[in-house]
Amino acid sequence: MKKLLFTIFILIFFLNLVNAQTKYEKEYRINTEEVPQPALEFVKALNFTKKIKWYKEEGLDKISIEAKTKHLSRNYSIEFSKTGVIEDIEIKINTSEIPTNVYQSITQLLSAKYQKVKFSKIQLQLSGDQESMAQSINNQDFETNELITKRYEIELKAKENGKFQKFEFLFDHNGELLSKAIILLKNSDILEF
């Protein structure tokens, strides 16, 4: 009986490894020495006072560098290409920080799509040329700065096609939908059983 069980488990183990997903995404901490110089210089030009944590994100077709910190009680995440060219800045915000007309447009679209929606994370996404972005962060005028492109990235939970799922929606500064993606949830068996 024990031998049979053992053989079955070994078989499952190897078959499962062979069939394992090929999708590979990894984010890990890196030291300042490993950060490309342009990224270091950009962050240095910002008047952040708190510790900067650097991460490298490896996807199947993309490698990016990310700086995370807290500034004026807000969480900042600055994404760079692997060579250190700035891509965007994301600032964690609350629903109350989205302009009323934009928020209404977003909720109208979502309530037409889903019965029940729960927001789990909202980020204001800023992009533009390097100099304008640095200036608007230092002056904290990104809400009104016309040189900066503002988008809202919203992570939410909703039921679609009979399944509970997590999504990432991207809206422009008027609340128009730009993109939607399903967030693959991590397997939680080790915590449930």
Place this chain on the structure above:
Amino acid sequence: MFMLIVCSYHLTAQSNFQLGLLPVVNVNKKLQKDFKLNFKTETRQIILHEDIFELKHGLLDFSLVLAKKIGLSSSLAGGYFLRFRDDRLIQRSIQQFSITQSKNFYRVSHRFTSDQTFSENEETSFRLRYRIAGQFALNGQSVNPREFYIKLNNEYLNEWQSNDHELEIRIGVFLGYEINDNNKLEFGLENRLDSFTTELRNRAWINTAWYVAI
């Protein structure tokens, strides 16, 4: 690990300390419409009991649980459990509600379970259990393939049998390794403390677990 076992050994009177091995295989299969099937088997091998070192087979467990997602983070489950101890068969029905939340660099799960245990010549026992479990990434903000993590468990089990009530507390510390999202290996120590009103009993299990999703 050695230090944890030594601390555990000194926690109770030495005669009330038991040390053993607890290998676990936990197989999960996703089904349609947010259903999931969990099959778990574990065996207990006792190493130290009443101050005597002797490798002895303790028992063999099998359980099969069907779970249904009732929210993005919560699920309801029910199942059946079989235990083979010596020549006895012990059976148990299980009902479970769990909720799992993802935070910045960790995930936490609250599990509420009730179960009823049936065995020959014994009164049915009823248990109410609560477990909090956390998974902490050791590198980056979430656990990725080929990375290690720490898992901490704390469970409180209330058991009623006839007119008796017993409390058991379980505390577990595990080092895990994610081979990929469908395969995780864990190694650690779980302490199970009970008999608080009489003479405290401490059972420490060196736990190795393989979680596989097929």
